[in-house]
Amino acid sequence: MKVYLIADFNLDTLGNYLANSESSLQISVSSAPFGQVIPALLQAHEAPPADFAVVWTSPETMVPSFAESLNYATIDEDRLLAEVHEFAECLRKAQKHYRAIFVMSWTLPYYRRGNGILNLKGQGARKLLLKMNLKLAEELEDSGSIYLLDAQRWTDAVGKNSYSPKLWYMTKTRFHADVLRRAASDINAAISGVLGDCKKLVIVDLDNTLWGGVVGDLGWQNLKLGGHDYLGEAFIDFQKALKGLRNRGVLLAIASKNEESVALEALAKHPEMVLRPEDFAAWRINWNDKAANIVELAAQLNLGLQSAVFIDDNPVERARVREALPEVQVPDWPDDKTLFASRLLELDCFDSAYATVEDASRSQFYADEKQRGSYRKTVNSAEEWLLSLQTEVSVEELSDVNRIRVIQLLNKTNQMNLTTRRVSEQELEDWLQQHNRKLWAFRVKDKFGDSGLTGVLSVEMQSGIARIVDFVLSCRVIGRRVEDAMVAFAAEYCAAAGLEELHANYLPTAKNKPCLSFWMSSGFSYDEEENRFGWLLSKPYPFPKGVGIRRPQTGGTSQSQQRVSRESEGVVLPVFTNSD
Amino acid sequence: MNMDGTNSFGSSVKEPSANGTSLLDGVLRVMYDSIAEVNLQLPEHQRIEKSLTTILLGDGGRLDSLGLVNFIVITEQKLEEFLGVRIDLTENDPFSPNTGHFRTVQSLATYICELAENRVGRPLS
Numbered sequence: 001m002k003v004y005l006i007a008d009f010n011l012d013t014l015g016n017y018l019a020n021s022e023s024s025l026q027i028s029v030s031s032a033p034f035g036q037v038i039p040a041l042l043q044a045h046e047a048p049p050a051d052f053a054v055v056w057t058s059p060e061t062m063v064p065s066f067a068e069s070l071n072y073a074t075i076d077e078d079r080l081l082a083e084v085h086e087f088a089e090c091l092r093k094a095q096k097h098y099r100a101i102f103v104m105s106w107t108l109p110y111y112r113r114g115n116g117i118l119n120l121k122g123q124g125a126r127k128l129l130l131k132m133n134l135k136l137a138e139e140l141e142d143s144g145s146i147y148l149l150d151a152q153r154w155t156d157a158v159g160k161n162s163y164s165p166k167l168w169y170m171t172k173t174r175f176h177a178d179v180l181r182r183a184a185s186d187i188n189a190a191i192s193g194v195l196g197d198c199k200k201l202v203i204v205d206l207d208n209t210l211w212g213g214v215v216g217d218l219g220w221q222n223l224k225l226g227g228h229d230y231l232g233e234a235f236i237d238f239q240k241a242l243k244g245l246r247n248r249g250v251l252l253a254i255a256s257k258n259e260e261s262v263a264l265e266a267l268a269k270h271p272e273m274v275l276r277p278e279d280f281a282a283w284r285i286n287w288n289d290k291a292a293n294i295v296e297l298a299a300q301l302n303l304g305l306q307s308a309v310f311i312d313d314n315p316v317e318r319a320r321v322r323e324a325l326p327e328v329q330v331p332d333w334p335d336d337k338t339l340f341a342s343r344l345l346e347l348d349c350f351d352s353a354y355a356t357v358e359d360a361s362r363s364q365f366y367a368d369e370k371q372r373g374s375y376r377k378t379v380n381s382a383e384e385w386l387l388s389l390q391t392e393v394s395v396e397e398l399s400d401v402n403r404i405r406v407i408q409l410l411n412k413t414n415q416m417n418l419t420t421r422r423v424s425e426q427e428l429e430d431w432l433q434q435h436n437r438k439l440w441a442f443r444v445k446d447k448f449g450d451s452g453l454t455g456v457l458s459v460e461m462q463s464g465i466a467r468i469v470d471f472v473l474s475c476r477v478i479g480r481r482v483e484d485a486m487v488a489f490a491a492e493y494c495a496a497a498g499l500e501e502l503h504a505n506y507l508p509t510a511k512n513k514p515c516l517s518f519w520m521s522s523g524f525s526y527d528e529e530e531n532r533f534g535w536l537l538s539k540p541y542p543f544p545k546g547v548g549i550r551r552p553q554t555g556g557t558s559q560s561q562q563r564v565s566r567e568s569e570g571v572v573l574p575v576f577t578n579s580d
Numbered sequence: 581m582n583m584d585g586t587n588s589f590g591s592s593v594k595e596p597s598a599n600g601t602s603l604l605d606g607v608l609r610v611m612y613d614s615i616a617e618v619n620l621q622l623p624e625h626q627r628i629e630k631s632l633t634t635i636l637l638g639d640g641g642r643l644d645s646l647g648l649v650n651f652i653v654i655t656e657q658k659l660e661e662f663l664g665v666r667i668d669l670t671e672n673d674p675f676s677p678n679t680g681h682f683r684t685v686q687s688l689a690t691y692i693c694e695l696a697e698n699r700v701g702r703p704l705s
Contacts, residue, residue: 012646016621161657166670170649176657177650181620 001191004050004098005031006040008061009174014054017184025191034172037062041090044097052191053098055091056151056183058174059106059129062087069128072115080128081135088139091146099424100194100353102187103140104151105133109163144404144425147190147353154182189348195422196412199329199349200362201303202245203294205312206256206263206285210242210275211235212337215266216258226272230338237341239274246279249359250350251301251366254283255293255310281366290317291324301366302475304414304511309349313337354408358452358474365476368449375448386481387546389446393485394550396441396453398432405453406441409472414511416478416518418471418504436461438493439470440552442486444477451476457486459494459502466494466537468504471515481544483518489549491541502541504533607692608632610662611685614655618647632686637675648682659692665699667692 003018005011015029030048032040037057040047060067065080091101106129114125121127133148140146155162158178167173175183192198207214212224212231226232246252252275256263263285267277282300284293290312298305305327312318313333322330334343352359376385396402403425411422423431432439442455454474459466468490473483491502504524506516508531520526523541524533535541543549612630619627626642628634635641637648652669660666669692675682681691 010646013621013650020621020623164653166656167649167653170670171646173646173649177617177621177654 001025001027001052002048002050003027003029003187003191004040004047004053005029005056006037006053007032007056008035008037008058009056009168010034010172011054011056011180013173013177014056014180014184017181018187021184021188023188023192025188027188027191038090041094044094047097051099052194053094053101054104054187055101056104057087057106059108059132062106063132066125066128066132069123070112070125075123077123077128077131080132084132084135085139088136088143091140092143095143095146096426096430098145099427100145100147100190102190103136103146103148104183105136105148107151107155110155110160111163144407145194149183149186149190151179151183154179154186157182186348189351190353192349193351193353194411194424196353196408198352199250199309200307201251201253201281201298201301201309202242203253203255203297203308203310204242205290205314205317206254206258206266208313208337209311209340210239211266211270211273216262220262220266220270223266223270225270232272234338234340236272236274238337238344241341241344243274243279245344245350246363248350248352248355249362251281251303251362252279253297253301254280254285255290255297255312256283256285257287257290258285260285278367279363281363289320291321294321294325294328302478309347311344354404356405356408356452358405358408358454361450361452364449365451368451369476371448372446389448389480389546390548391444391446391480391482391546392548392550393455393482393489394443394445395489395552396443397552398428398439398441402441402453406439406456409454409456409474410470413472413474414509415475415514416471416473416483417509417512418468418515418519419507420509420512421470434460437469440486440489442473442482444480444482446480455482455486457490459490461494461497461499464500466490466497466499466502468502471504478514481547484522484542484544485547485549487522488541488543489551491535491537495537495540499537502535502537506531506533603693603696604689606662607659607689607696608685610658611655611689611692613658614651615685617654618643618651621647621650630685632684632689634685636684636688637680637682659696663696665696667695667699669695 003015005015011031015031018027019029021027030050032047037055041055044053060070063080063083065075065077065083069075069080091103095101108125108129112125113119118124119126120130137148140148155175158176161176162179163174164176167176173180204210207216212235213222215223224232224235226236242252254263260283264277267273267275282297284297286293290310294308294310295305298308305325308327309329309331310318310321311331311333312321313335315333318330318333321328329349331343331347331349334340372389375388398406407423407425407428410428414420428439431437437458437460439456439458441453442457443453444451444455451474454477456470456472457468458470460469461467471486473486494502504519506519508516519533522533524535526533615628615630615634622628622642628636628642636643636651643651656667656669669681669688681688
């Protein structure tokens with residue numbers, strides 16, 4: 001990954017941390033000329049190509065009115081906010097040249113006490129700074145790939161040493177190395193978040209992790225949890241922090257050495273328990289090896305081990321899992337239970353660049369999936385089960401409503417992914433400018449619940465051949481014939497457009513073998529040399545039985561299929577209307 | 581140094597521990613911790629050793645100017661936590677590469693001990 005640093009002070013130390021970190025990202029760094037922030041943003045096309053840009057400025061440099069206010073001059077606050085707007089405009093102009101831009105919020109050194117008790121009144125410096133940061137956040141709210149990072153967290157963590165006048169005068173470095181190291185860590189996490197590489201599952205122990213004491217010895221009534229006890233409060237806050245993760249879309253699971261019934265009773269009955277059994281997507285509560293249990297949990301939830309974080313108060317258990325399952329993240333965990341909540345809250349492995357409805361409802365999805373699984377046991381065959389699910393697939397074109405989820409799917413999906421193409425929002429917009437390219441999003445629901453937007457398919461049409469560029473399906477719905485419905489829809493569309501063949505070039509990765517398995521059984525012909533699947537569009541591709549398809553609405557009132565002629569490539573692109 | 585053991589800024593000077601750990605040992609621990617932090621900024625083949633003979637400045641040294649200044653600032657901060665007094669390692673123009681205090685880890689450690697004792701007004705080890 002290439003990162004371009006743009007700053008009005010010396011950021012070489014940050015660059016060194018990024019380039020030499022132990023992260024798997026392997027970052028190489030280049031820097032804009034010192035102090036040339038605005039030219040670097042406005043002439044981003046002339047800069048060395050980079051995947052990401054980091055923009056770190058001083059508030060008094062970027063906002064001249066603020067510099068005046070630091071000397072207690074009376075300023076025009078509208079002018080101040082207009083200058084913030086101008087800075088945001090420059091960021092937006094640079095946006096299309098990078099997958100993402102990370103901008104640091106503005107901070108002031110602790111020793112600037114301003115006018116004391118008036119610092120947060122009137123035109124006090126701290127008050128103006130709050131307004132500027134808020135204005136900048138609001139300006140960037142809808143700028144999809146520009147992220148404002150909270151620099152205040154880093155300076156708070158380092159304390160009074162965060163600003164070093166000596167460093168400034170000797171090297172024009174504004175911040176202590178400790179601040180820059182924390183910034184580098186958060187930038188690494190941000191890049192991972194943009195790339196879709198964040199953890200989706202937390203597996204927790206129970207005794208002395210979720211509560212104080214061993215439930216099998218004490219009984220649930222005597223556990224240390226809540227009450228007028230400082231440790232009881234600490235465990236409550238830890239459970240609340242886990243619940244917060246669940247609300248963000250991270251799944252919770254349990255790996256505990258206990259009698260299952262005893263542990264579940266505690267979860268269900270203790271009056272101060274924050275987390276209840278229904279908050280957990282799965283559990284393995286038994287006397288078996290925890291590493292083996294974790295493997296089973298990941299398999300049950302259809303997640304890779306690299307998606308999991310394991311938390312246990314027992315260092316022996318942690319060491320065991322670290323050794324047996326190196327892909328699982330096992331954070332160092334404090335002995336001091338009062339630090340459990342803060343330790344969890346500071347983990348950066350859950351950082352995601354997206355917050356979608358599908359994320360927030362992930363736990364509900366797994367609850368629905370449990371019902372599907374239970375129902376499966378009551379029917380005679382897989383075929384009967386699939387037919388009875390009443391699966392419905394709704395097809396949509398790319399829109400403001402589904403754009404973020406589409407980008408998320410393209411960048412996070414590994415298993416059912418034909419080409420593993422990763423794109424930024426801007427790159428996808430630019431790609432779709434060509435008239436011979438189409439992209440559809442697929443929503444799936446059945447009688448047990450709504451799985452949300454879970455599929456993406458795009459095609460490029462040229463010289464009689466349609467090539468599938470993206471074929472992506474969330475693991476939530478793999479194996480329910482949604483894949484077949486997507487292919488059938490694409491084949492129907494391309495046939496109506498007058499094309500002759502539909503191709504799918506499979507690009508193998510370490511994780512997308514399930515995709516190959518699907519295509520091998522799809523009925524498409526297979527050219528092993530080219531790794532390409534093909535279908536002659538003179539023959540309709542069958543829609544799967546038991547799956548209803550709702551085609552995209554395009555605004556017309558006619559219920560019949562219409563053809564609209566387009567100039568590019570001689571391709572006639574049909575306009576479908578809702579046929580239901 | 582005040583009669584109650586505090587310095588003129590009100591913070592207590594920490595005496596060496598009763599088990600015989602010298603001021604020099606403590607200073608070296610601080611310097612090695614600082615080296616560990618600076619090494620995080622460097623590629624593996626450029627990292628500097630925690631050793632008395634490690635060259636900090638001049639021929640054979642691996643730190644560039646930014647790395648050296650980072651090392652100085654980190655060391656000053658850790659020394660303040662260790663000694664309870666603030667020491668300015670850059671006073672008296674110490675940057676002569678052949679004779680100045682920053683030549684090696686050992687020369688700097690010795691210099692720091694002298695500065696610390698001068699600041700406190702008595703030997704600390």
